[in-house]
Amino acid sequence: MKDDILKVLLTQEQISARVAEMGAELAKDFCDKNPMFIGVLKGSFVFMSDLVRCTEIKCSLDFMSVSSYGRGTSTTGEVKINKDLGQDIAGRHIIIVEDILDSGITLNYLVGYLKNRQPESITLVALLDKPSRRRAPVNANLTGFQVPDEFVVGYGLDFAESYRNLPYIGVLKPEIYAM
Numbered sequence: 001m002k003d004d005i006l007k008v009l010l011t012q013e014q015i016s017a018r019v020a021e022m023g024a025e026l027a028k029d030f031c032d033k034n035p036m037f038i039g040v041l042k043g044s045f046v047f048m049s050d051l052v053r054c055t056e057i058k059c060s061l062d063f064m065s066v067s068s069y070g071r072g073t074s075t076t077g078e079v080k081i082n083k084d085l086g087q088d089i090a091g092r093h094i095i096i097v098e099d100i101l102d103s104g105i106t107l108n109y110l111v112g113y114l115k116n117r118q119p120e121s122i123t124l125v126a127l128l129d130k131p132s133r134r135r136a137p138v139n140a141n142l143t144g145f146q147v148p149d150e151f152v153v154g155y156g157l158d159f160a161e162s163y164r165n166l167p168y169i170g171v172l173k174p175e176i177y178a179m
């Protein structure tokens with residue numbers, strides 16, 4: 001698996017230091033608010049588990065699974081909900097946790113979808129941000145790192161469902177895509 005990585009973009013140490021800062025910031029902002037973290041599967045599962053352990057306040061959590069239609073070709077902004085929440089979010093402070101904010105189409109849709117259920121507030125947290133790729137009007141309230149327009153894997157992010165278990169974030173060798 002490691003032989004497929006061209007370069008390491010973010011080391012395990014860089015990621016854990018930043019995630020600790022992010023958790024501390026959320027703990028400060030949401031102390032006494034009992035927020036609900038909503039992880040967007042599958043990419044956010046590693047980040048989510050580290051982030052909530054760095055946010056030392058009372059909170060609950062849930063997961064959603066979504067996929068977007070027409071990526072790269074004729075994106076309509078339509079997103080399919082594969083797994084919805086198991087709890088009511090009305091009146092709650094929700095924190096949406098994403099691995100990467102790319103075109104923004106997924107998060108833009110998700111925010112609209114969840115707003116209908118009248119949460120008290122919605123906060124967007126993304127570990128990575130590729131601002132140069134944005135196509136939908138959405139920005140994260142809290143971002144870990146800005147990354148260049150390169151396809152990255154590891155720490156939850158995949159290429160064709162592989163590499164999610166790499167403990168760091170790296171760029172794949174171009175020949176892997178060509179296969």
Ligand code: IMP
Pocket residue numbers: 043068098099100101102103104105106107150151152153157158159
């Ligand atoms: P968006 O709707 O274009 O913002 O899509 C965001 C989703 O696309 C992320 O949650 C990832 O699942 C996926 N994605 C975007 N860029 C990358 C990347 O560089 N590596 C792996 N997955 C990515």
Ligand code: MG
Pocket residue numbers: 040041042043044099100
């Ligand atoms: Mg994702």
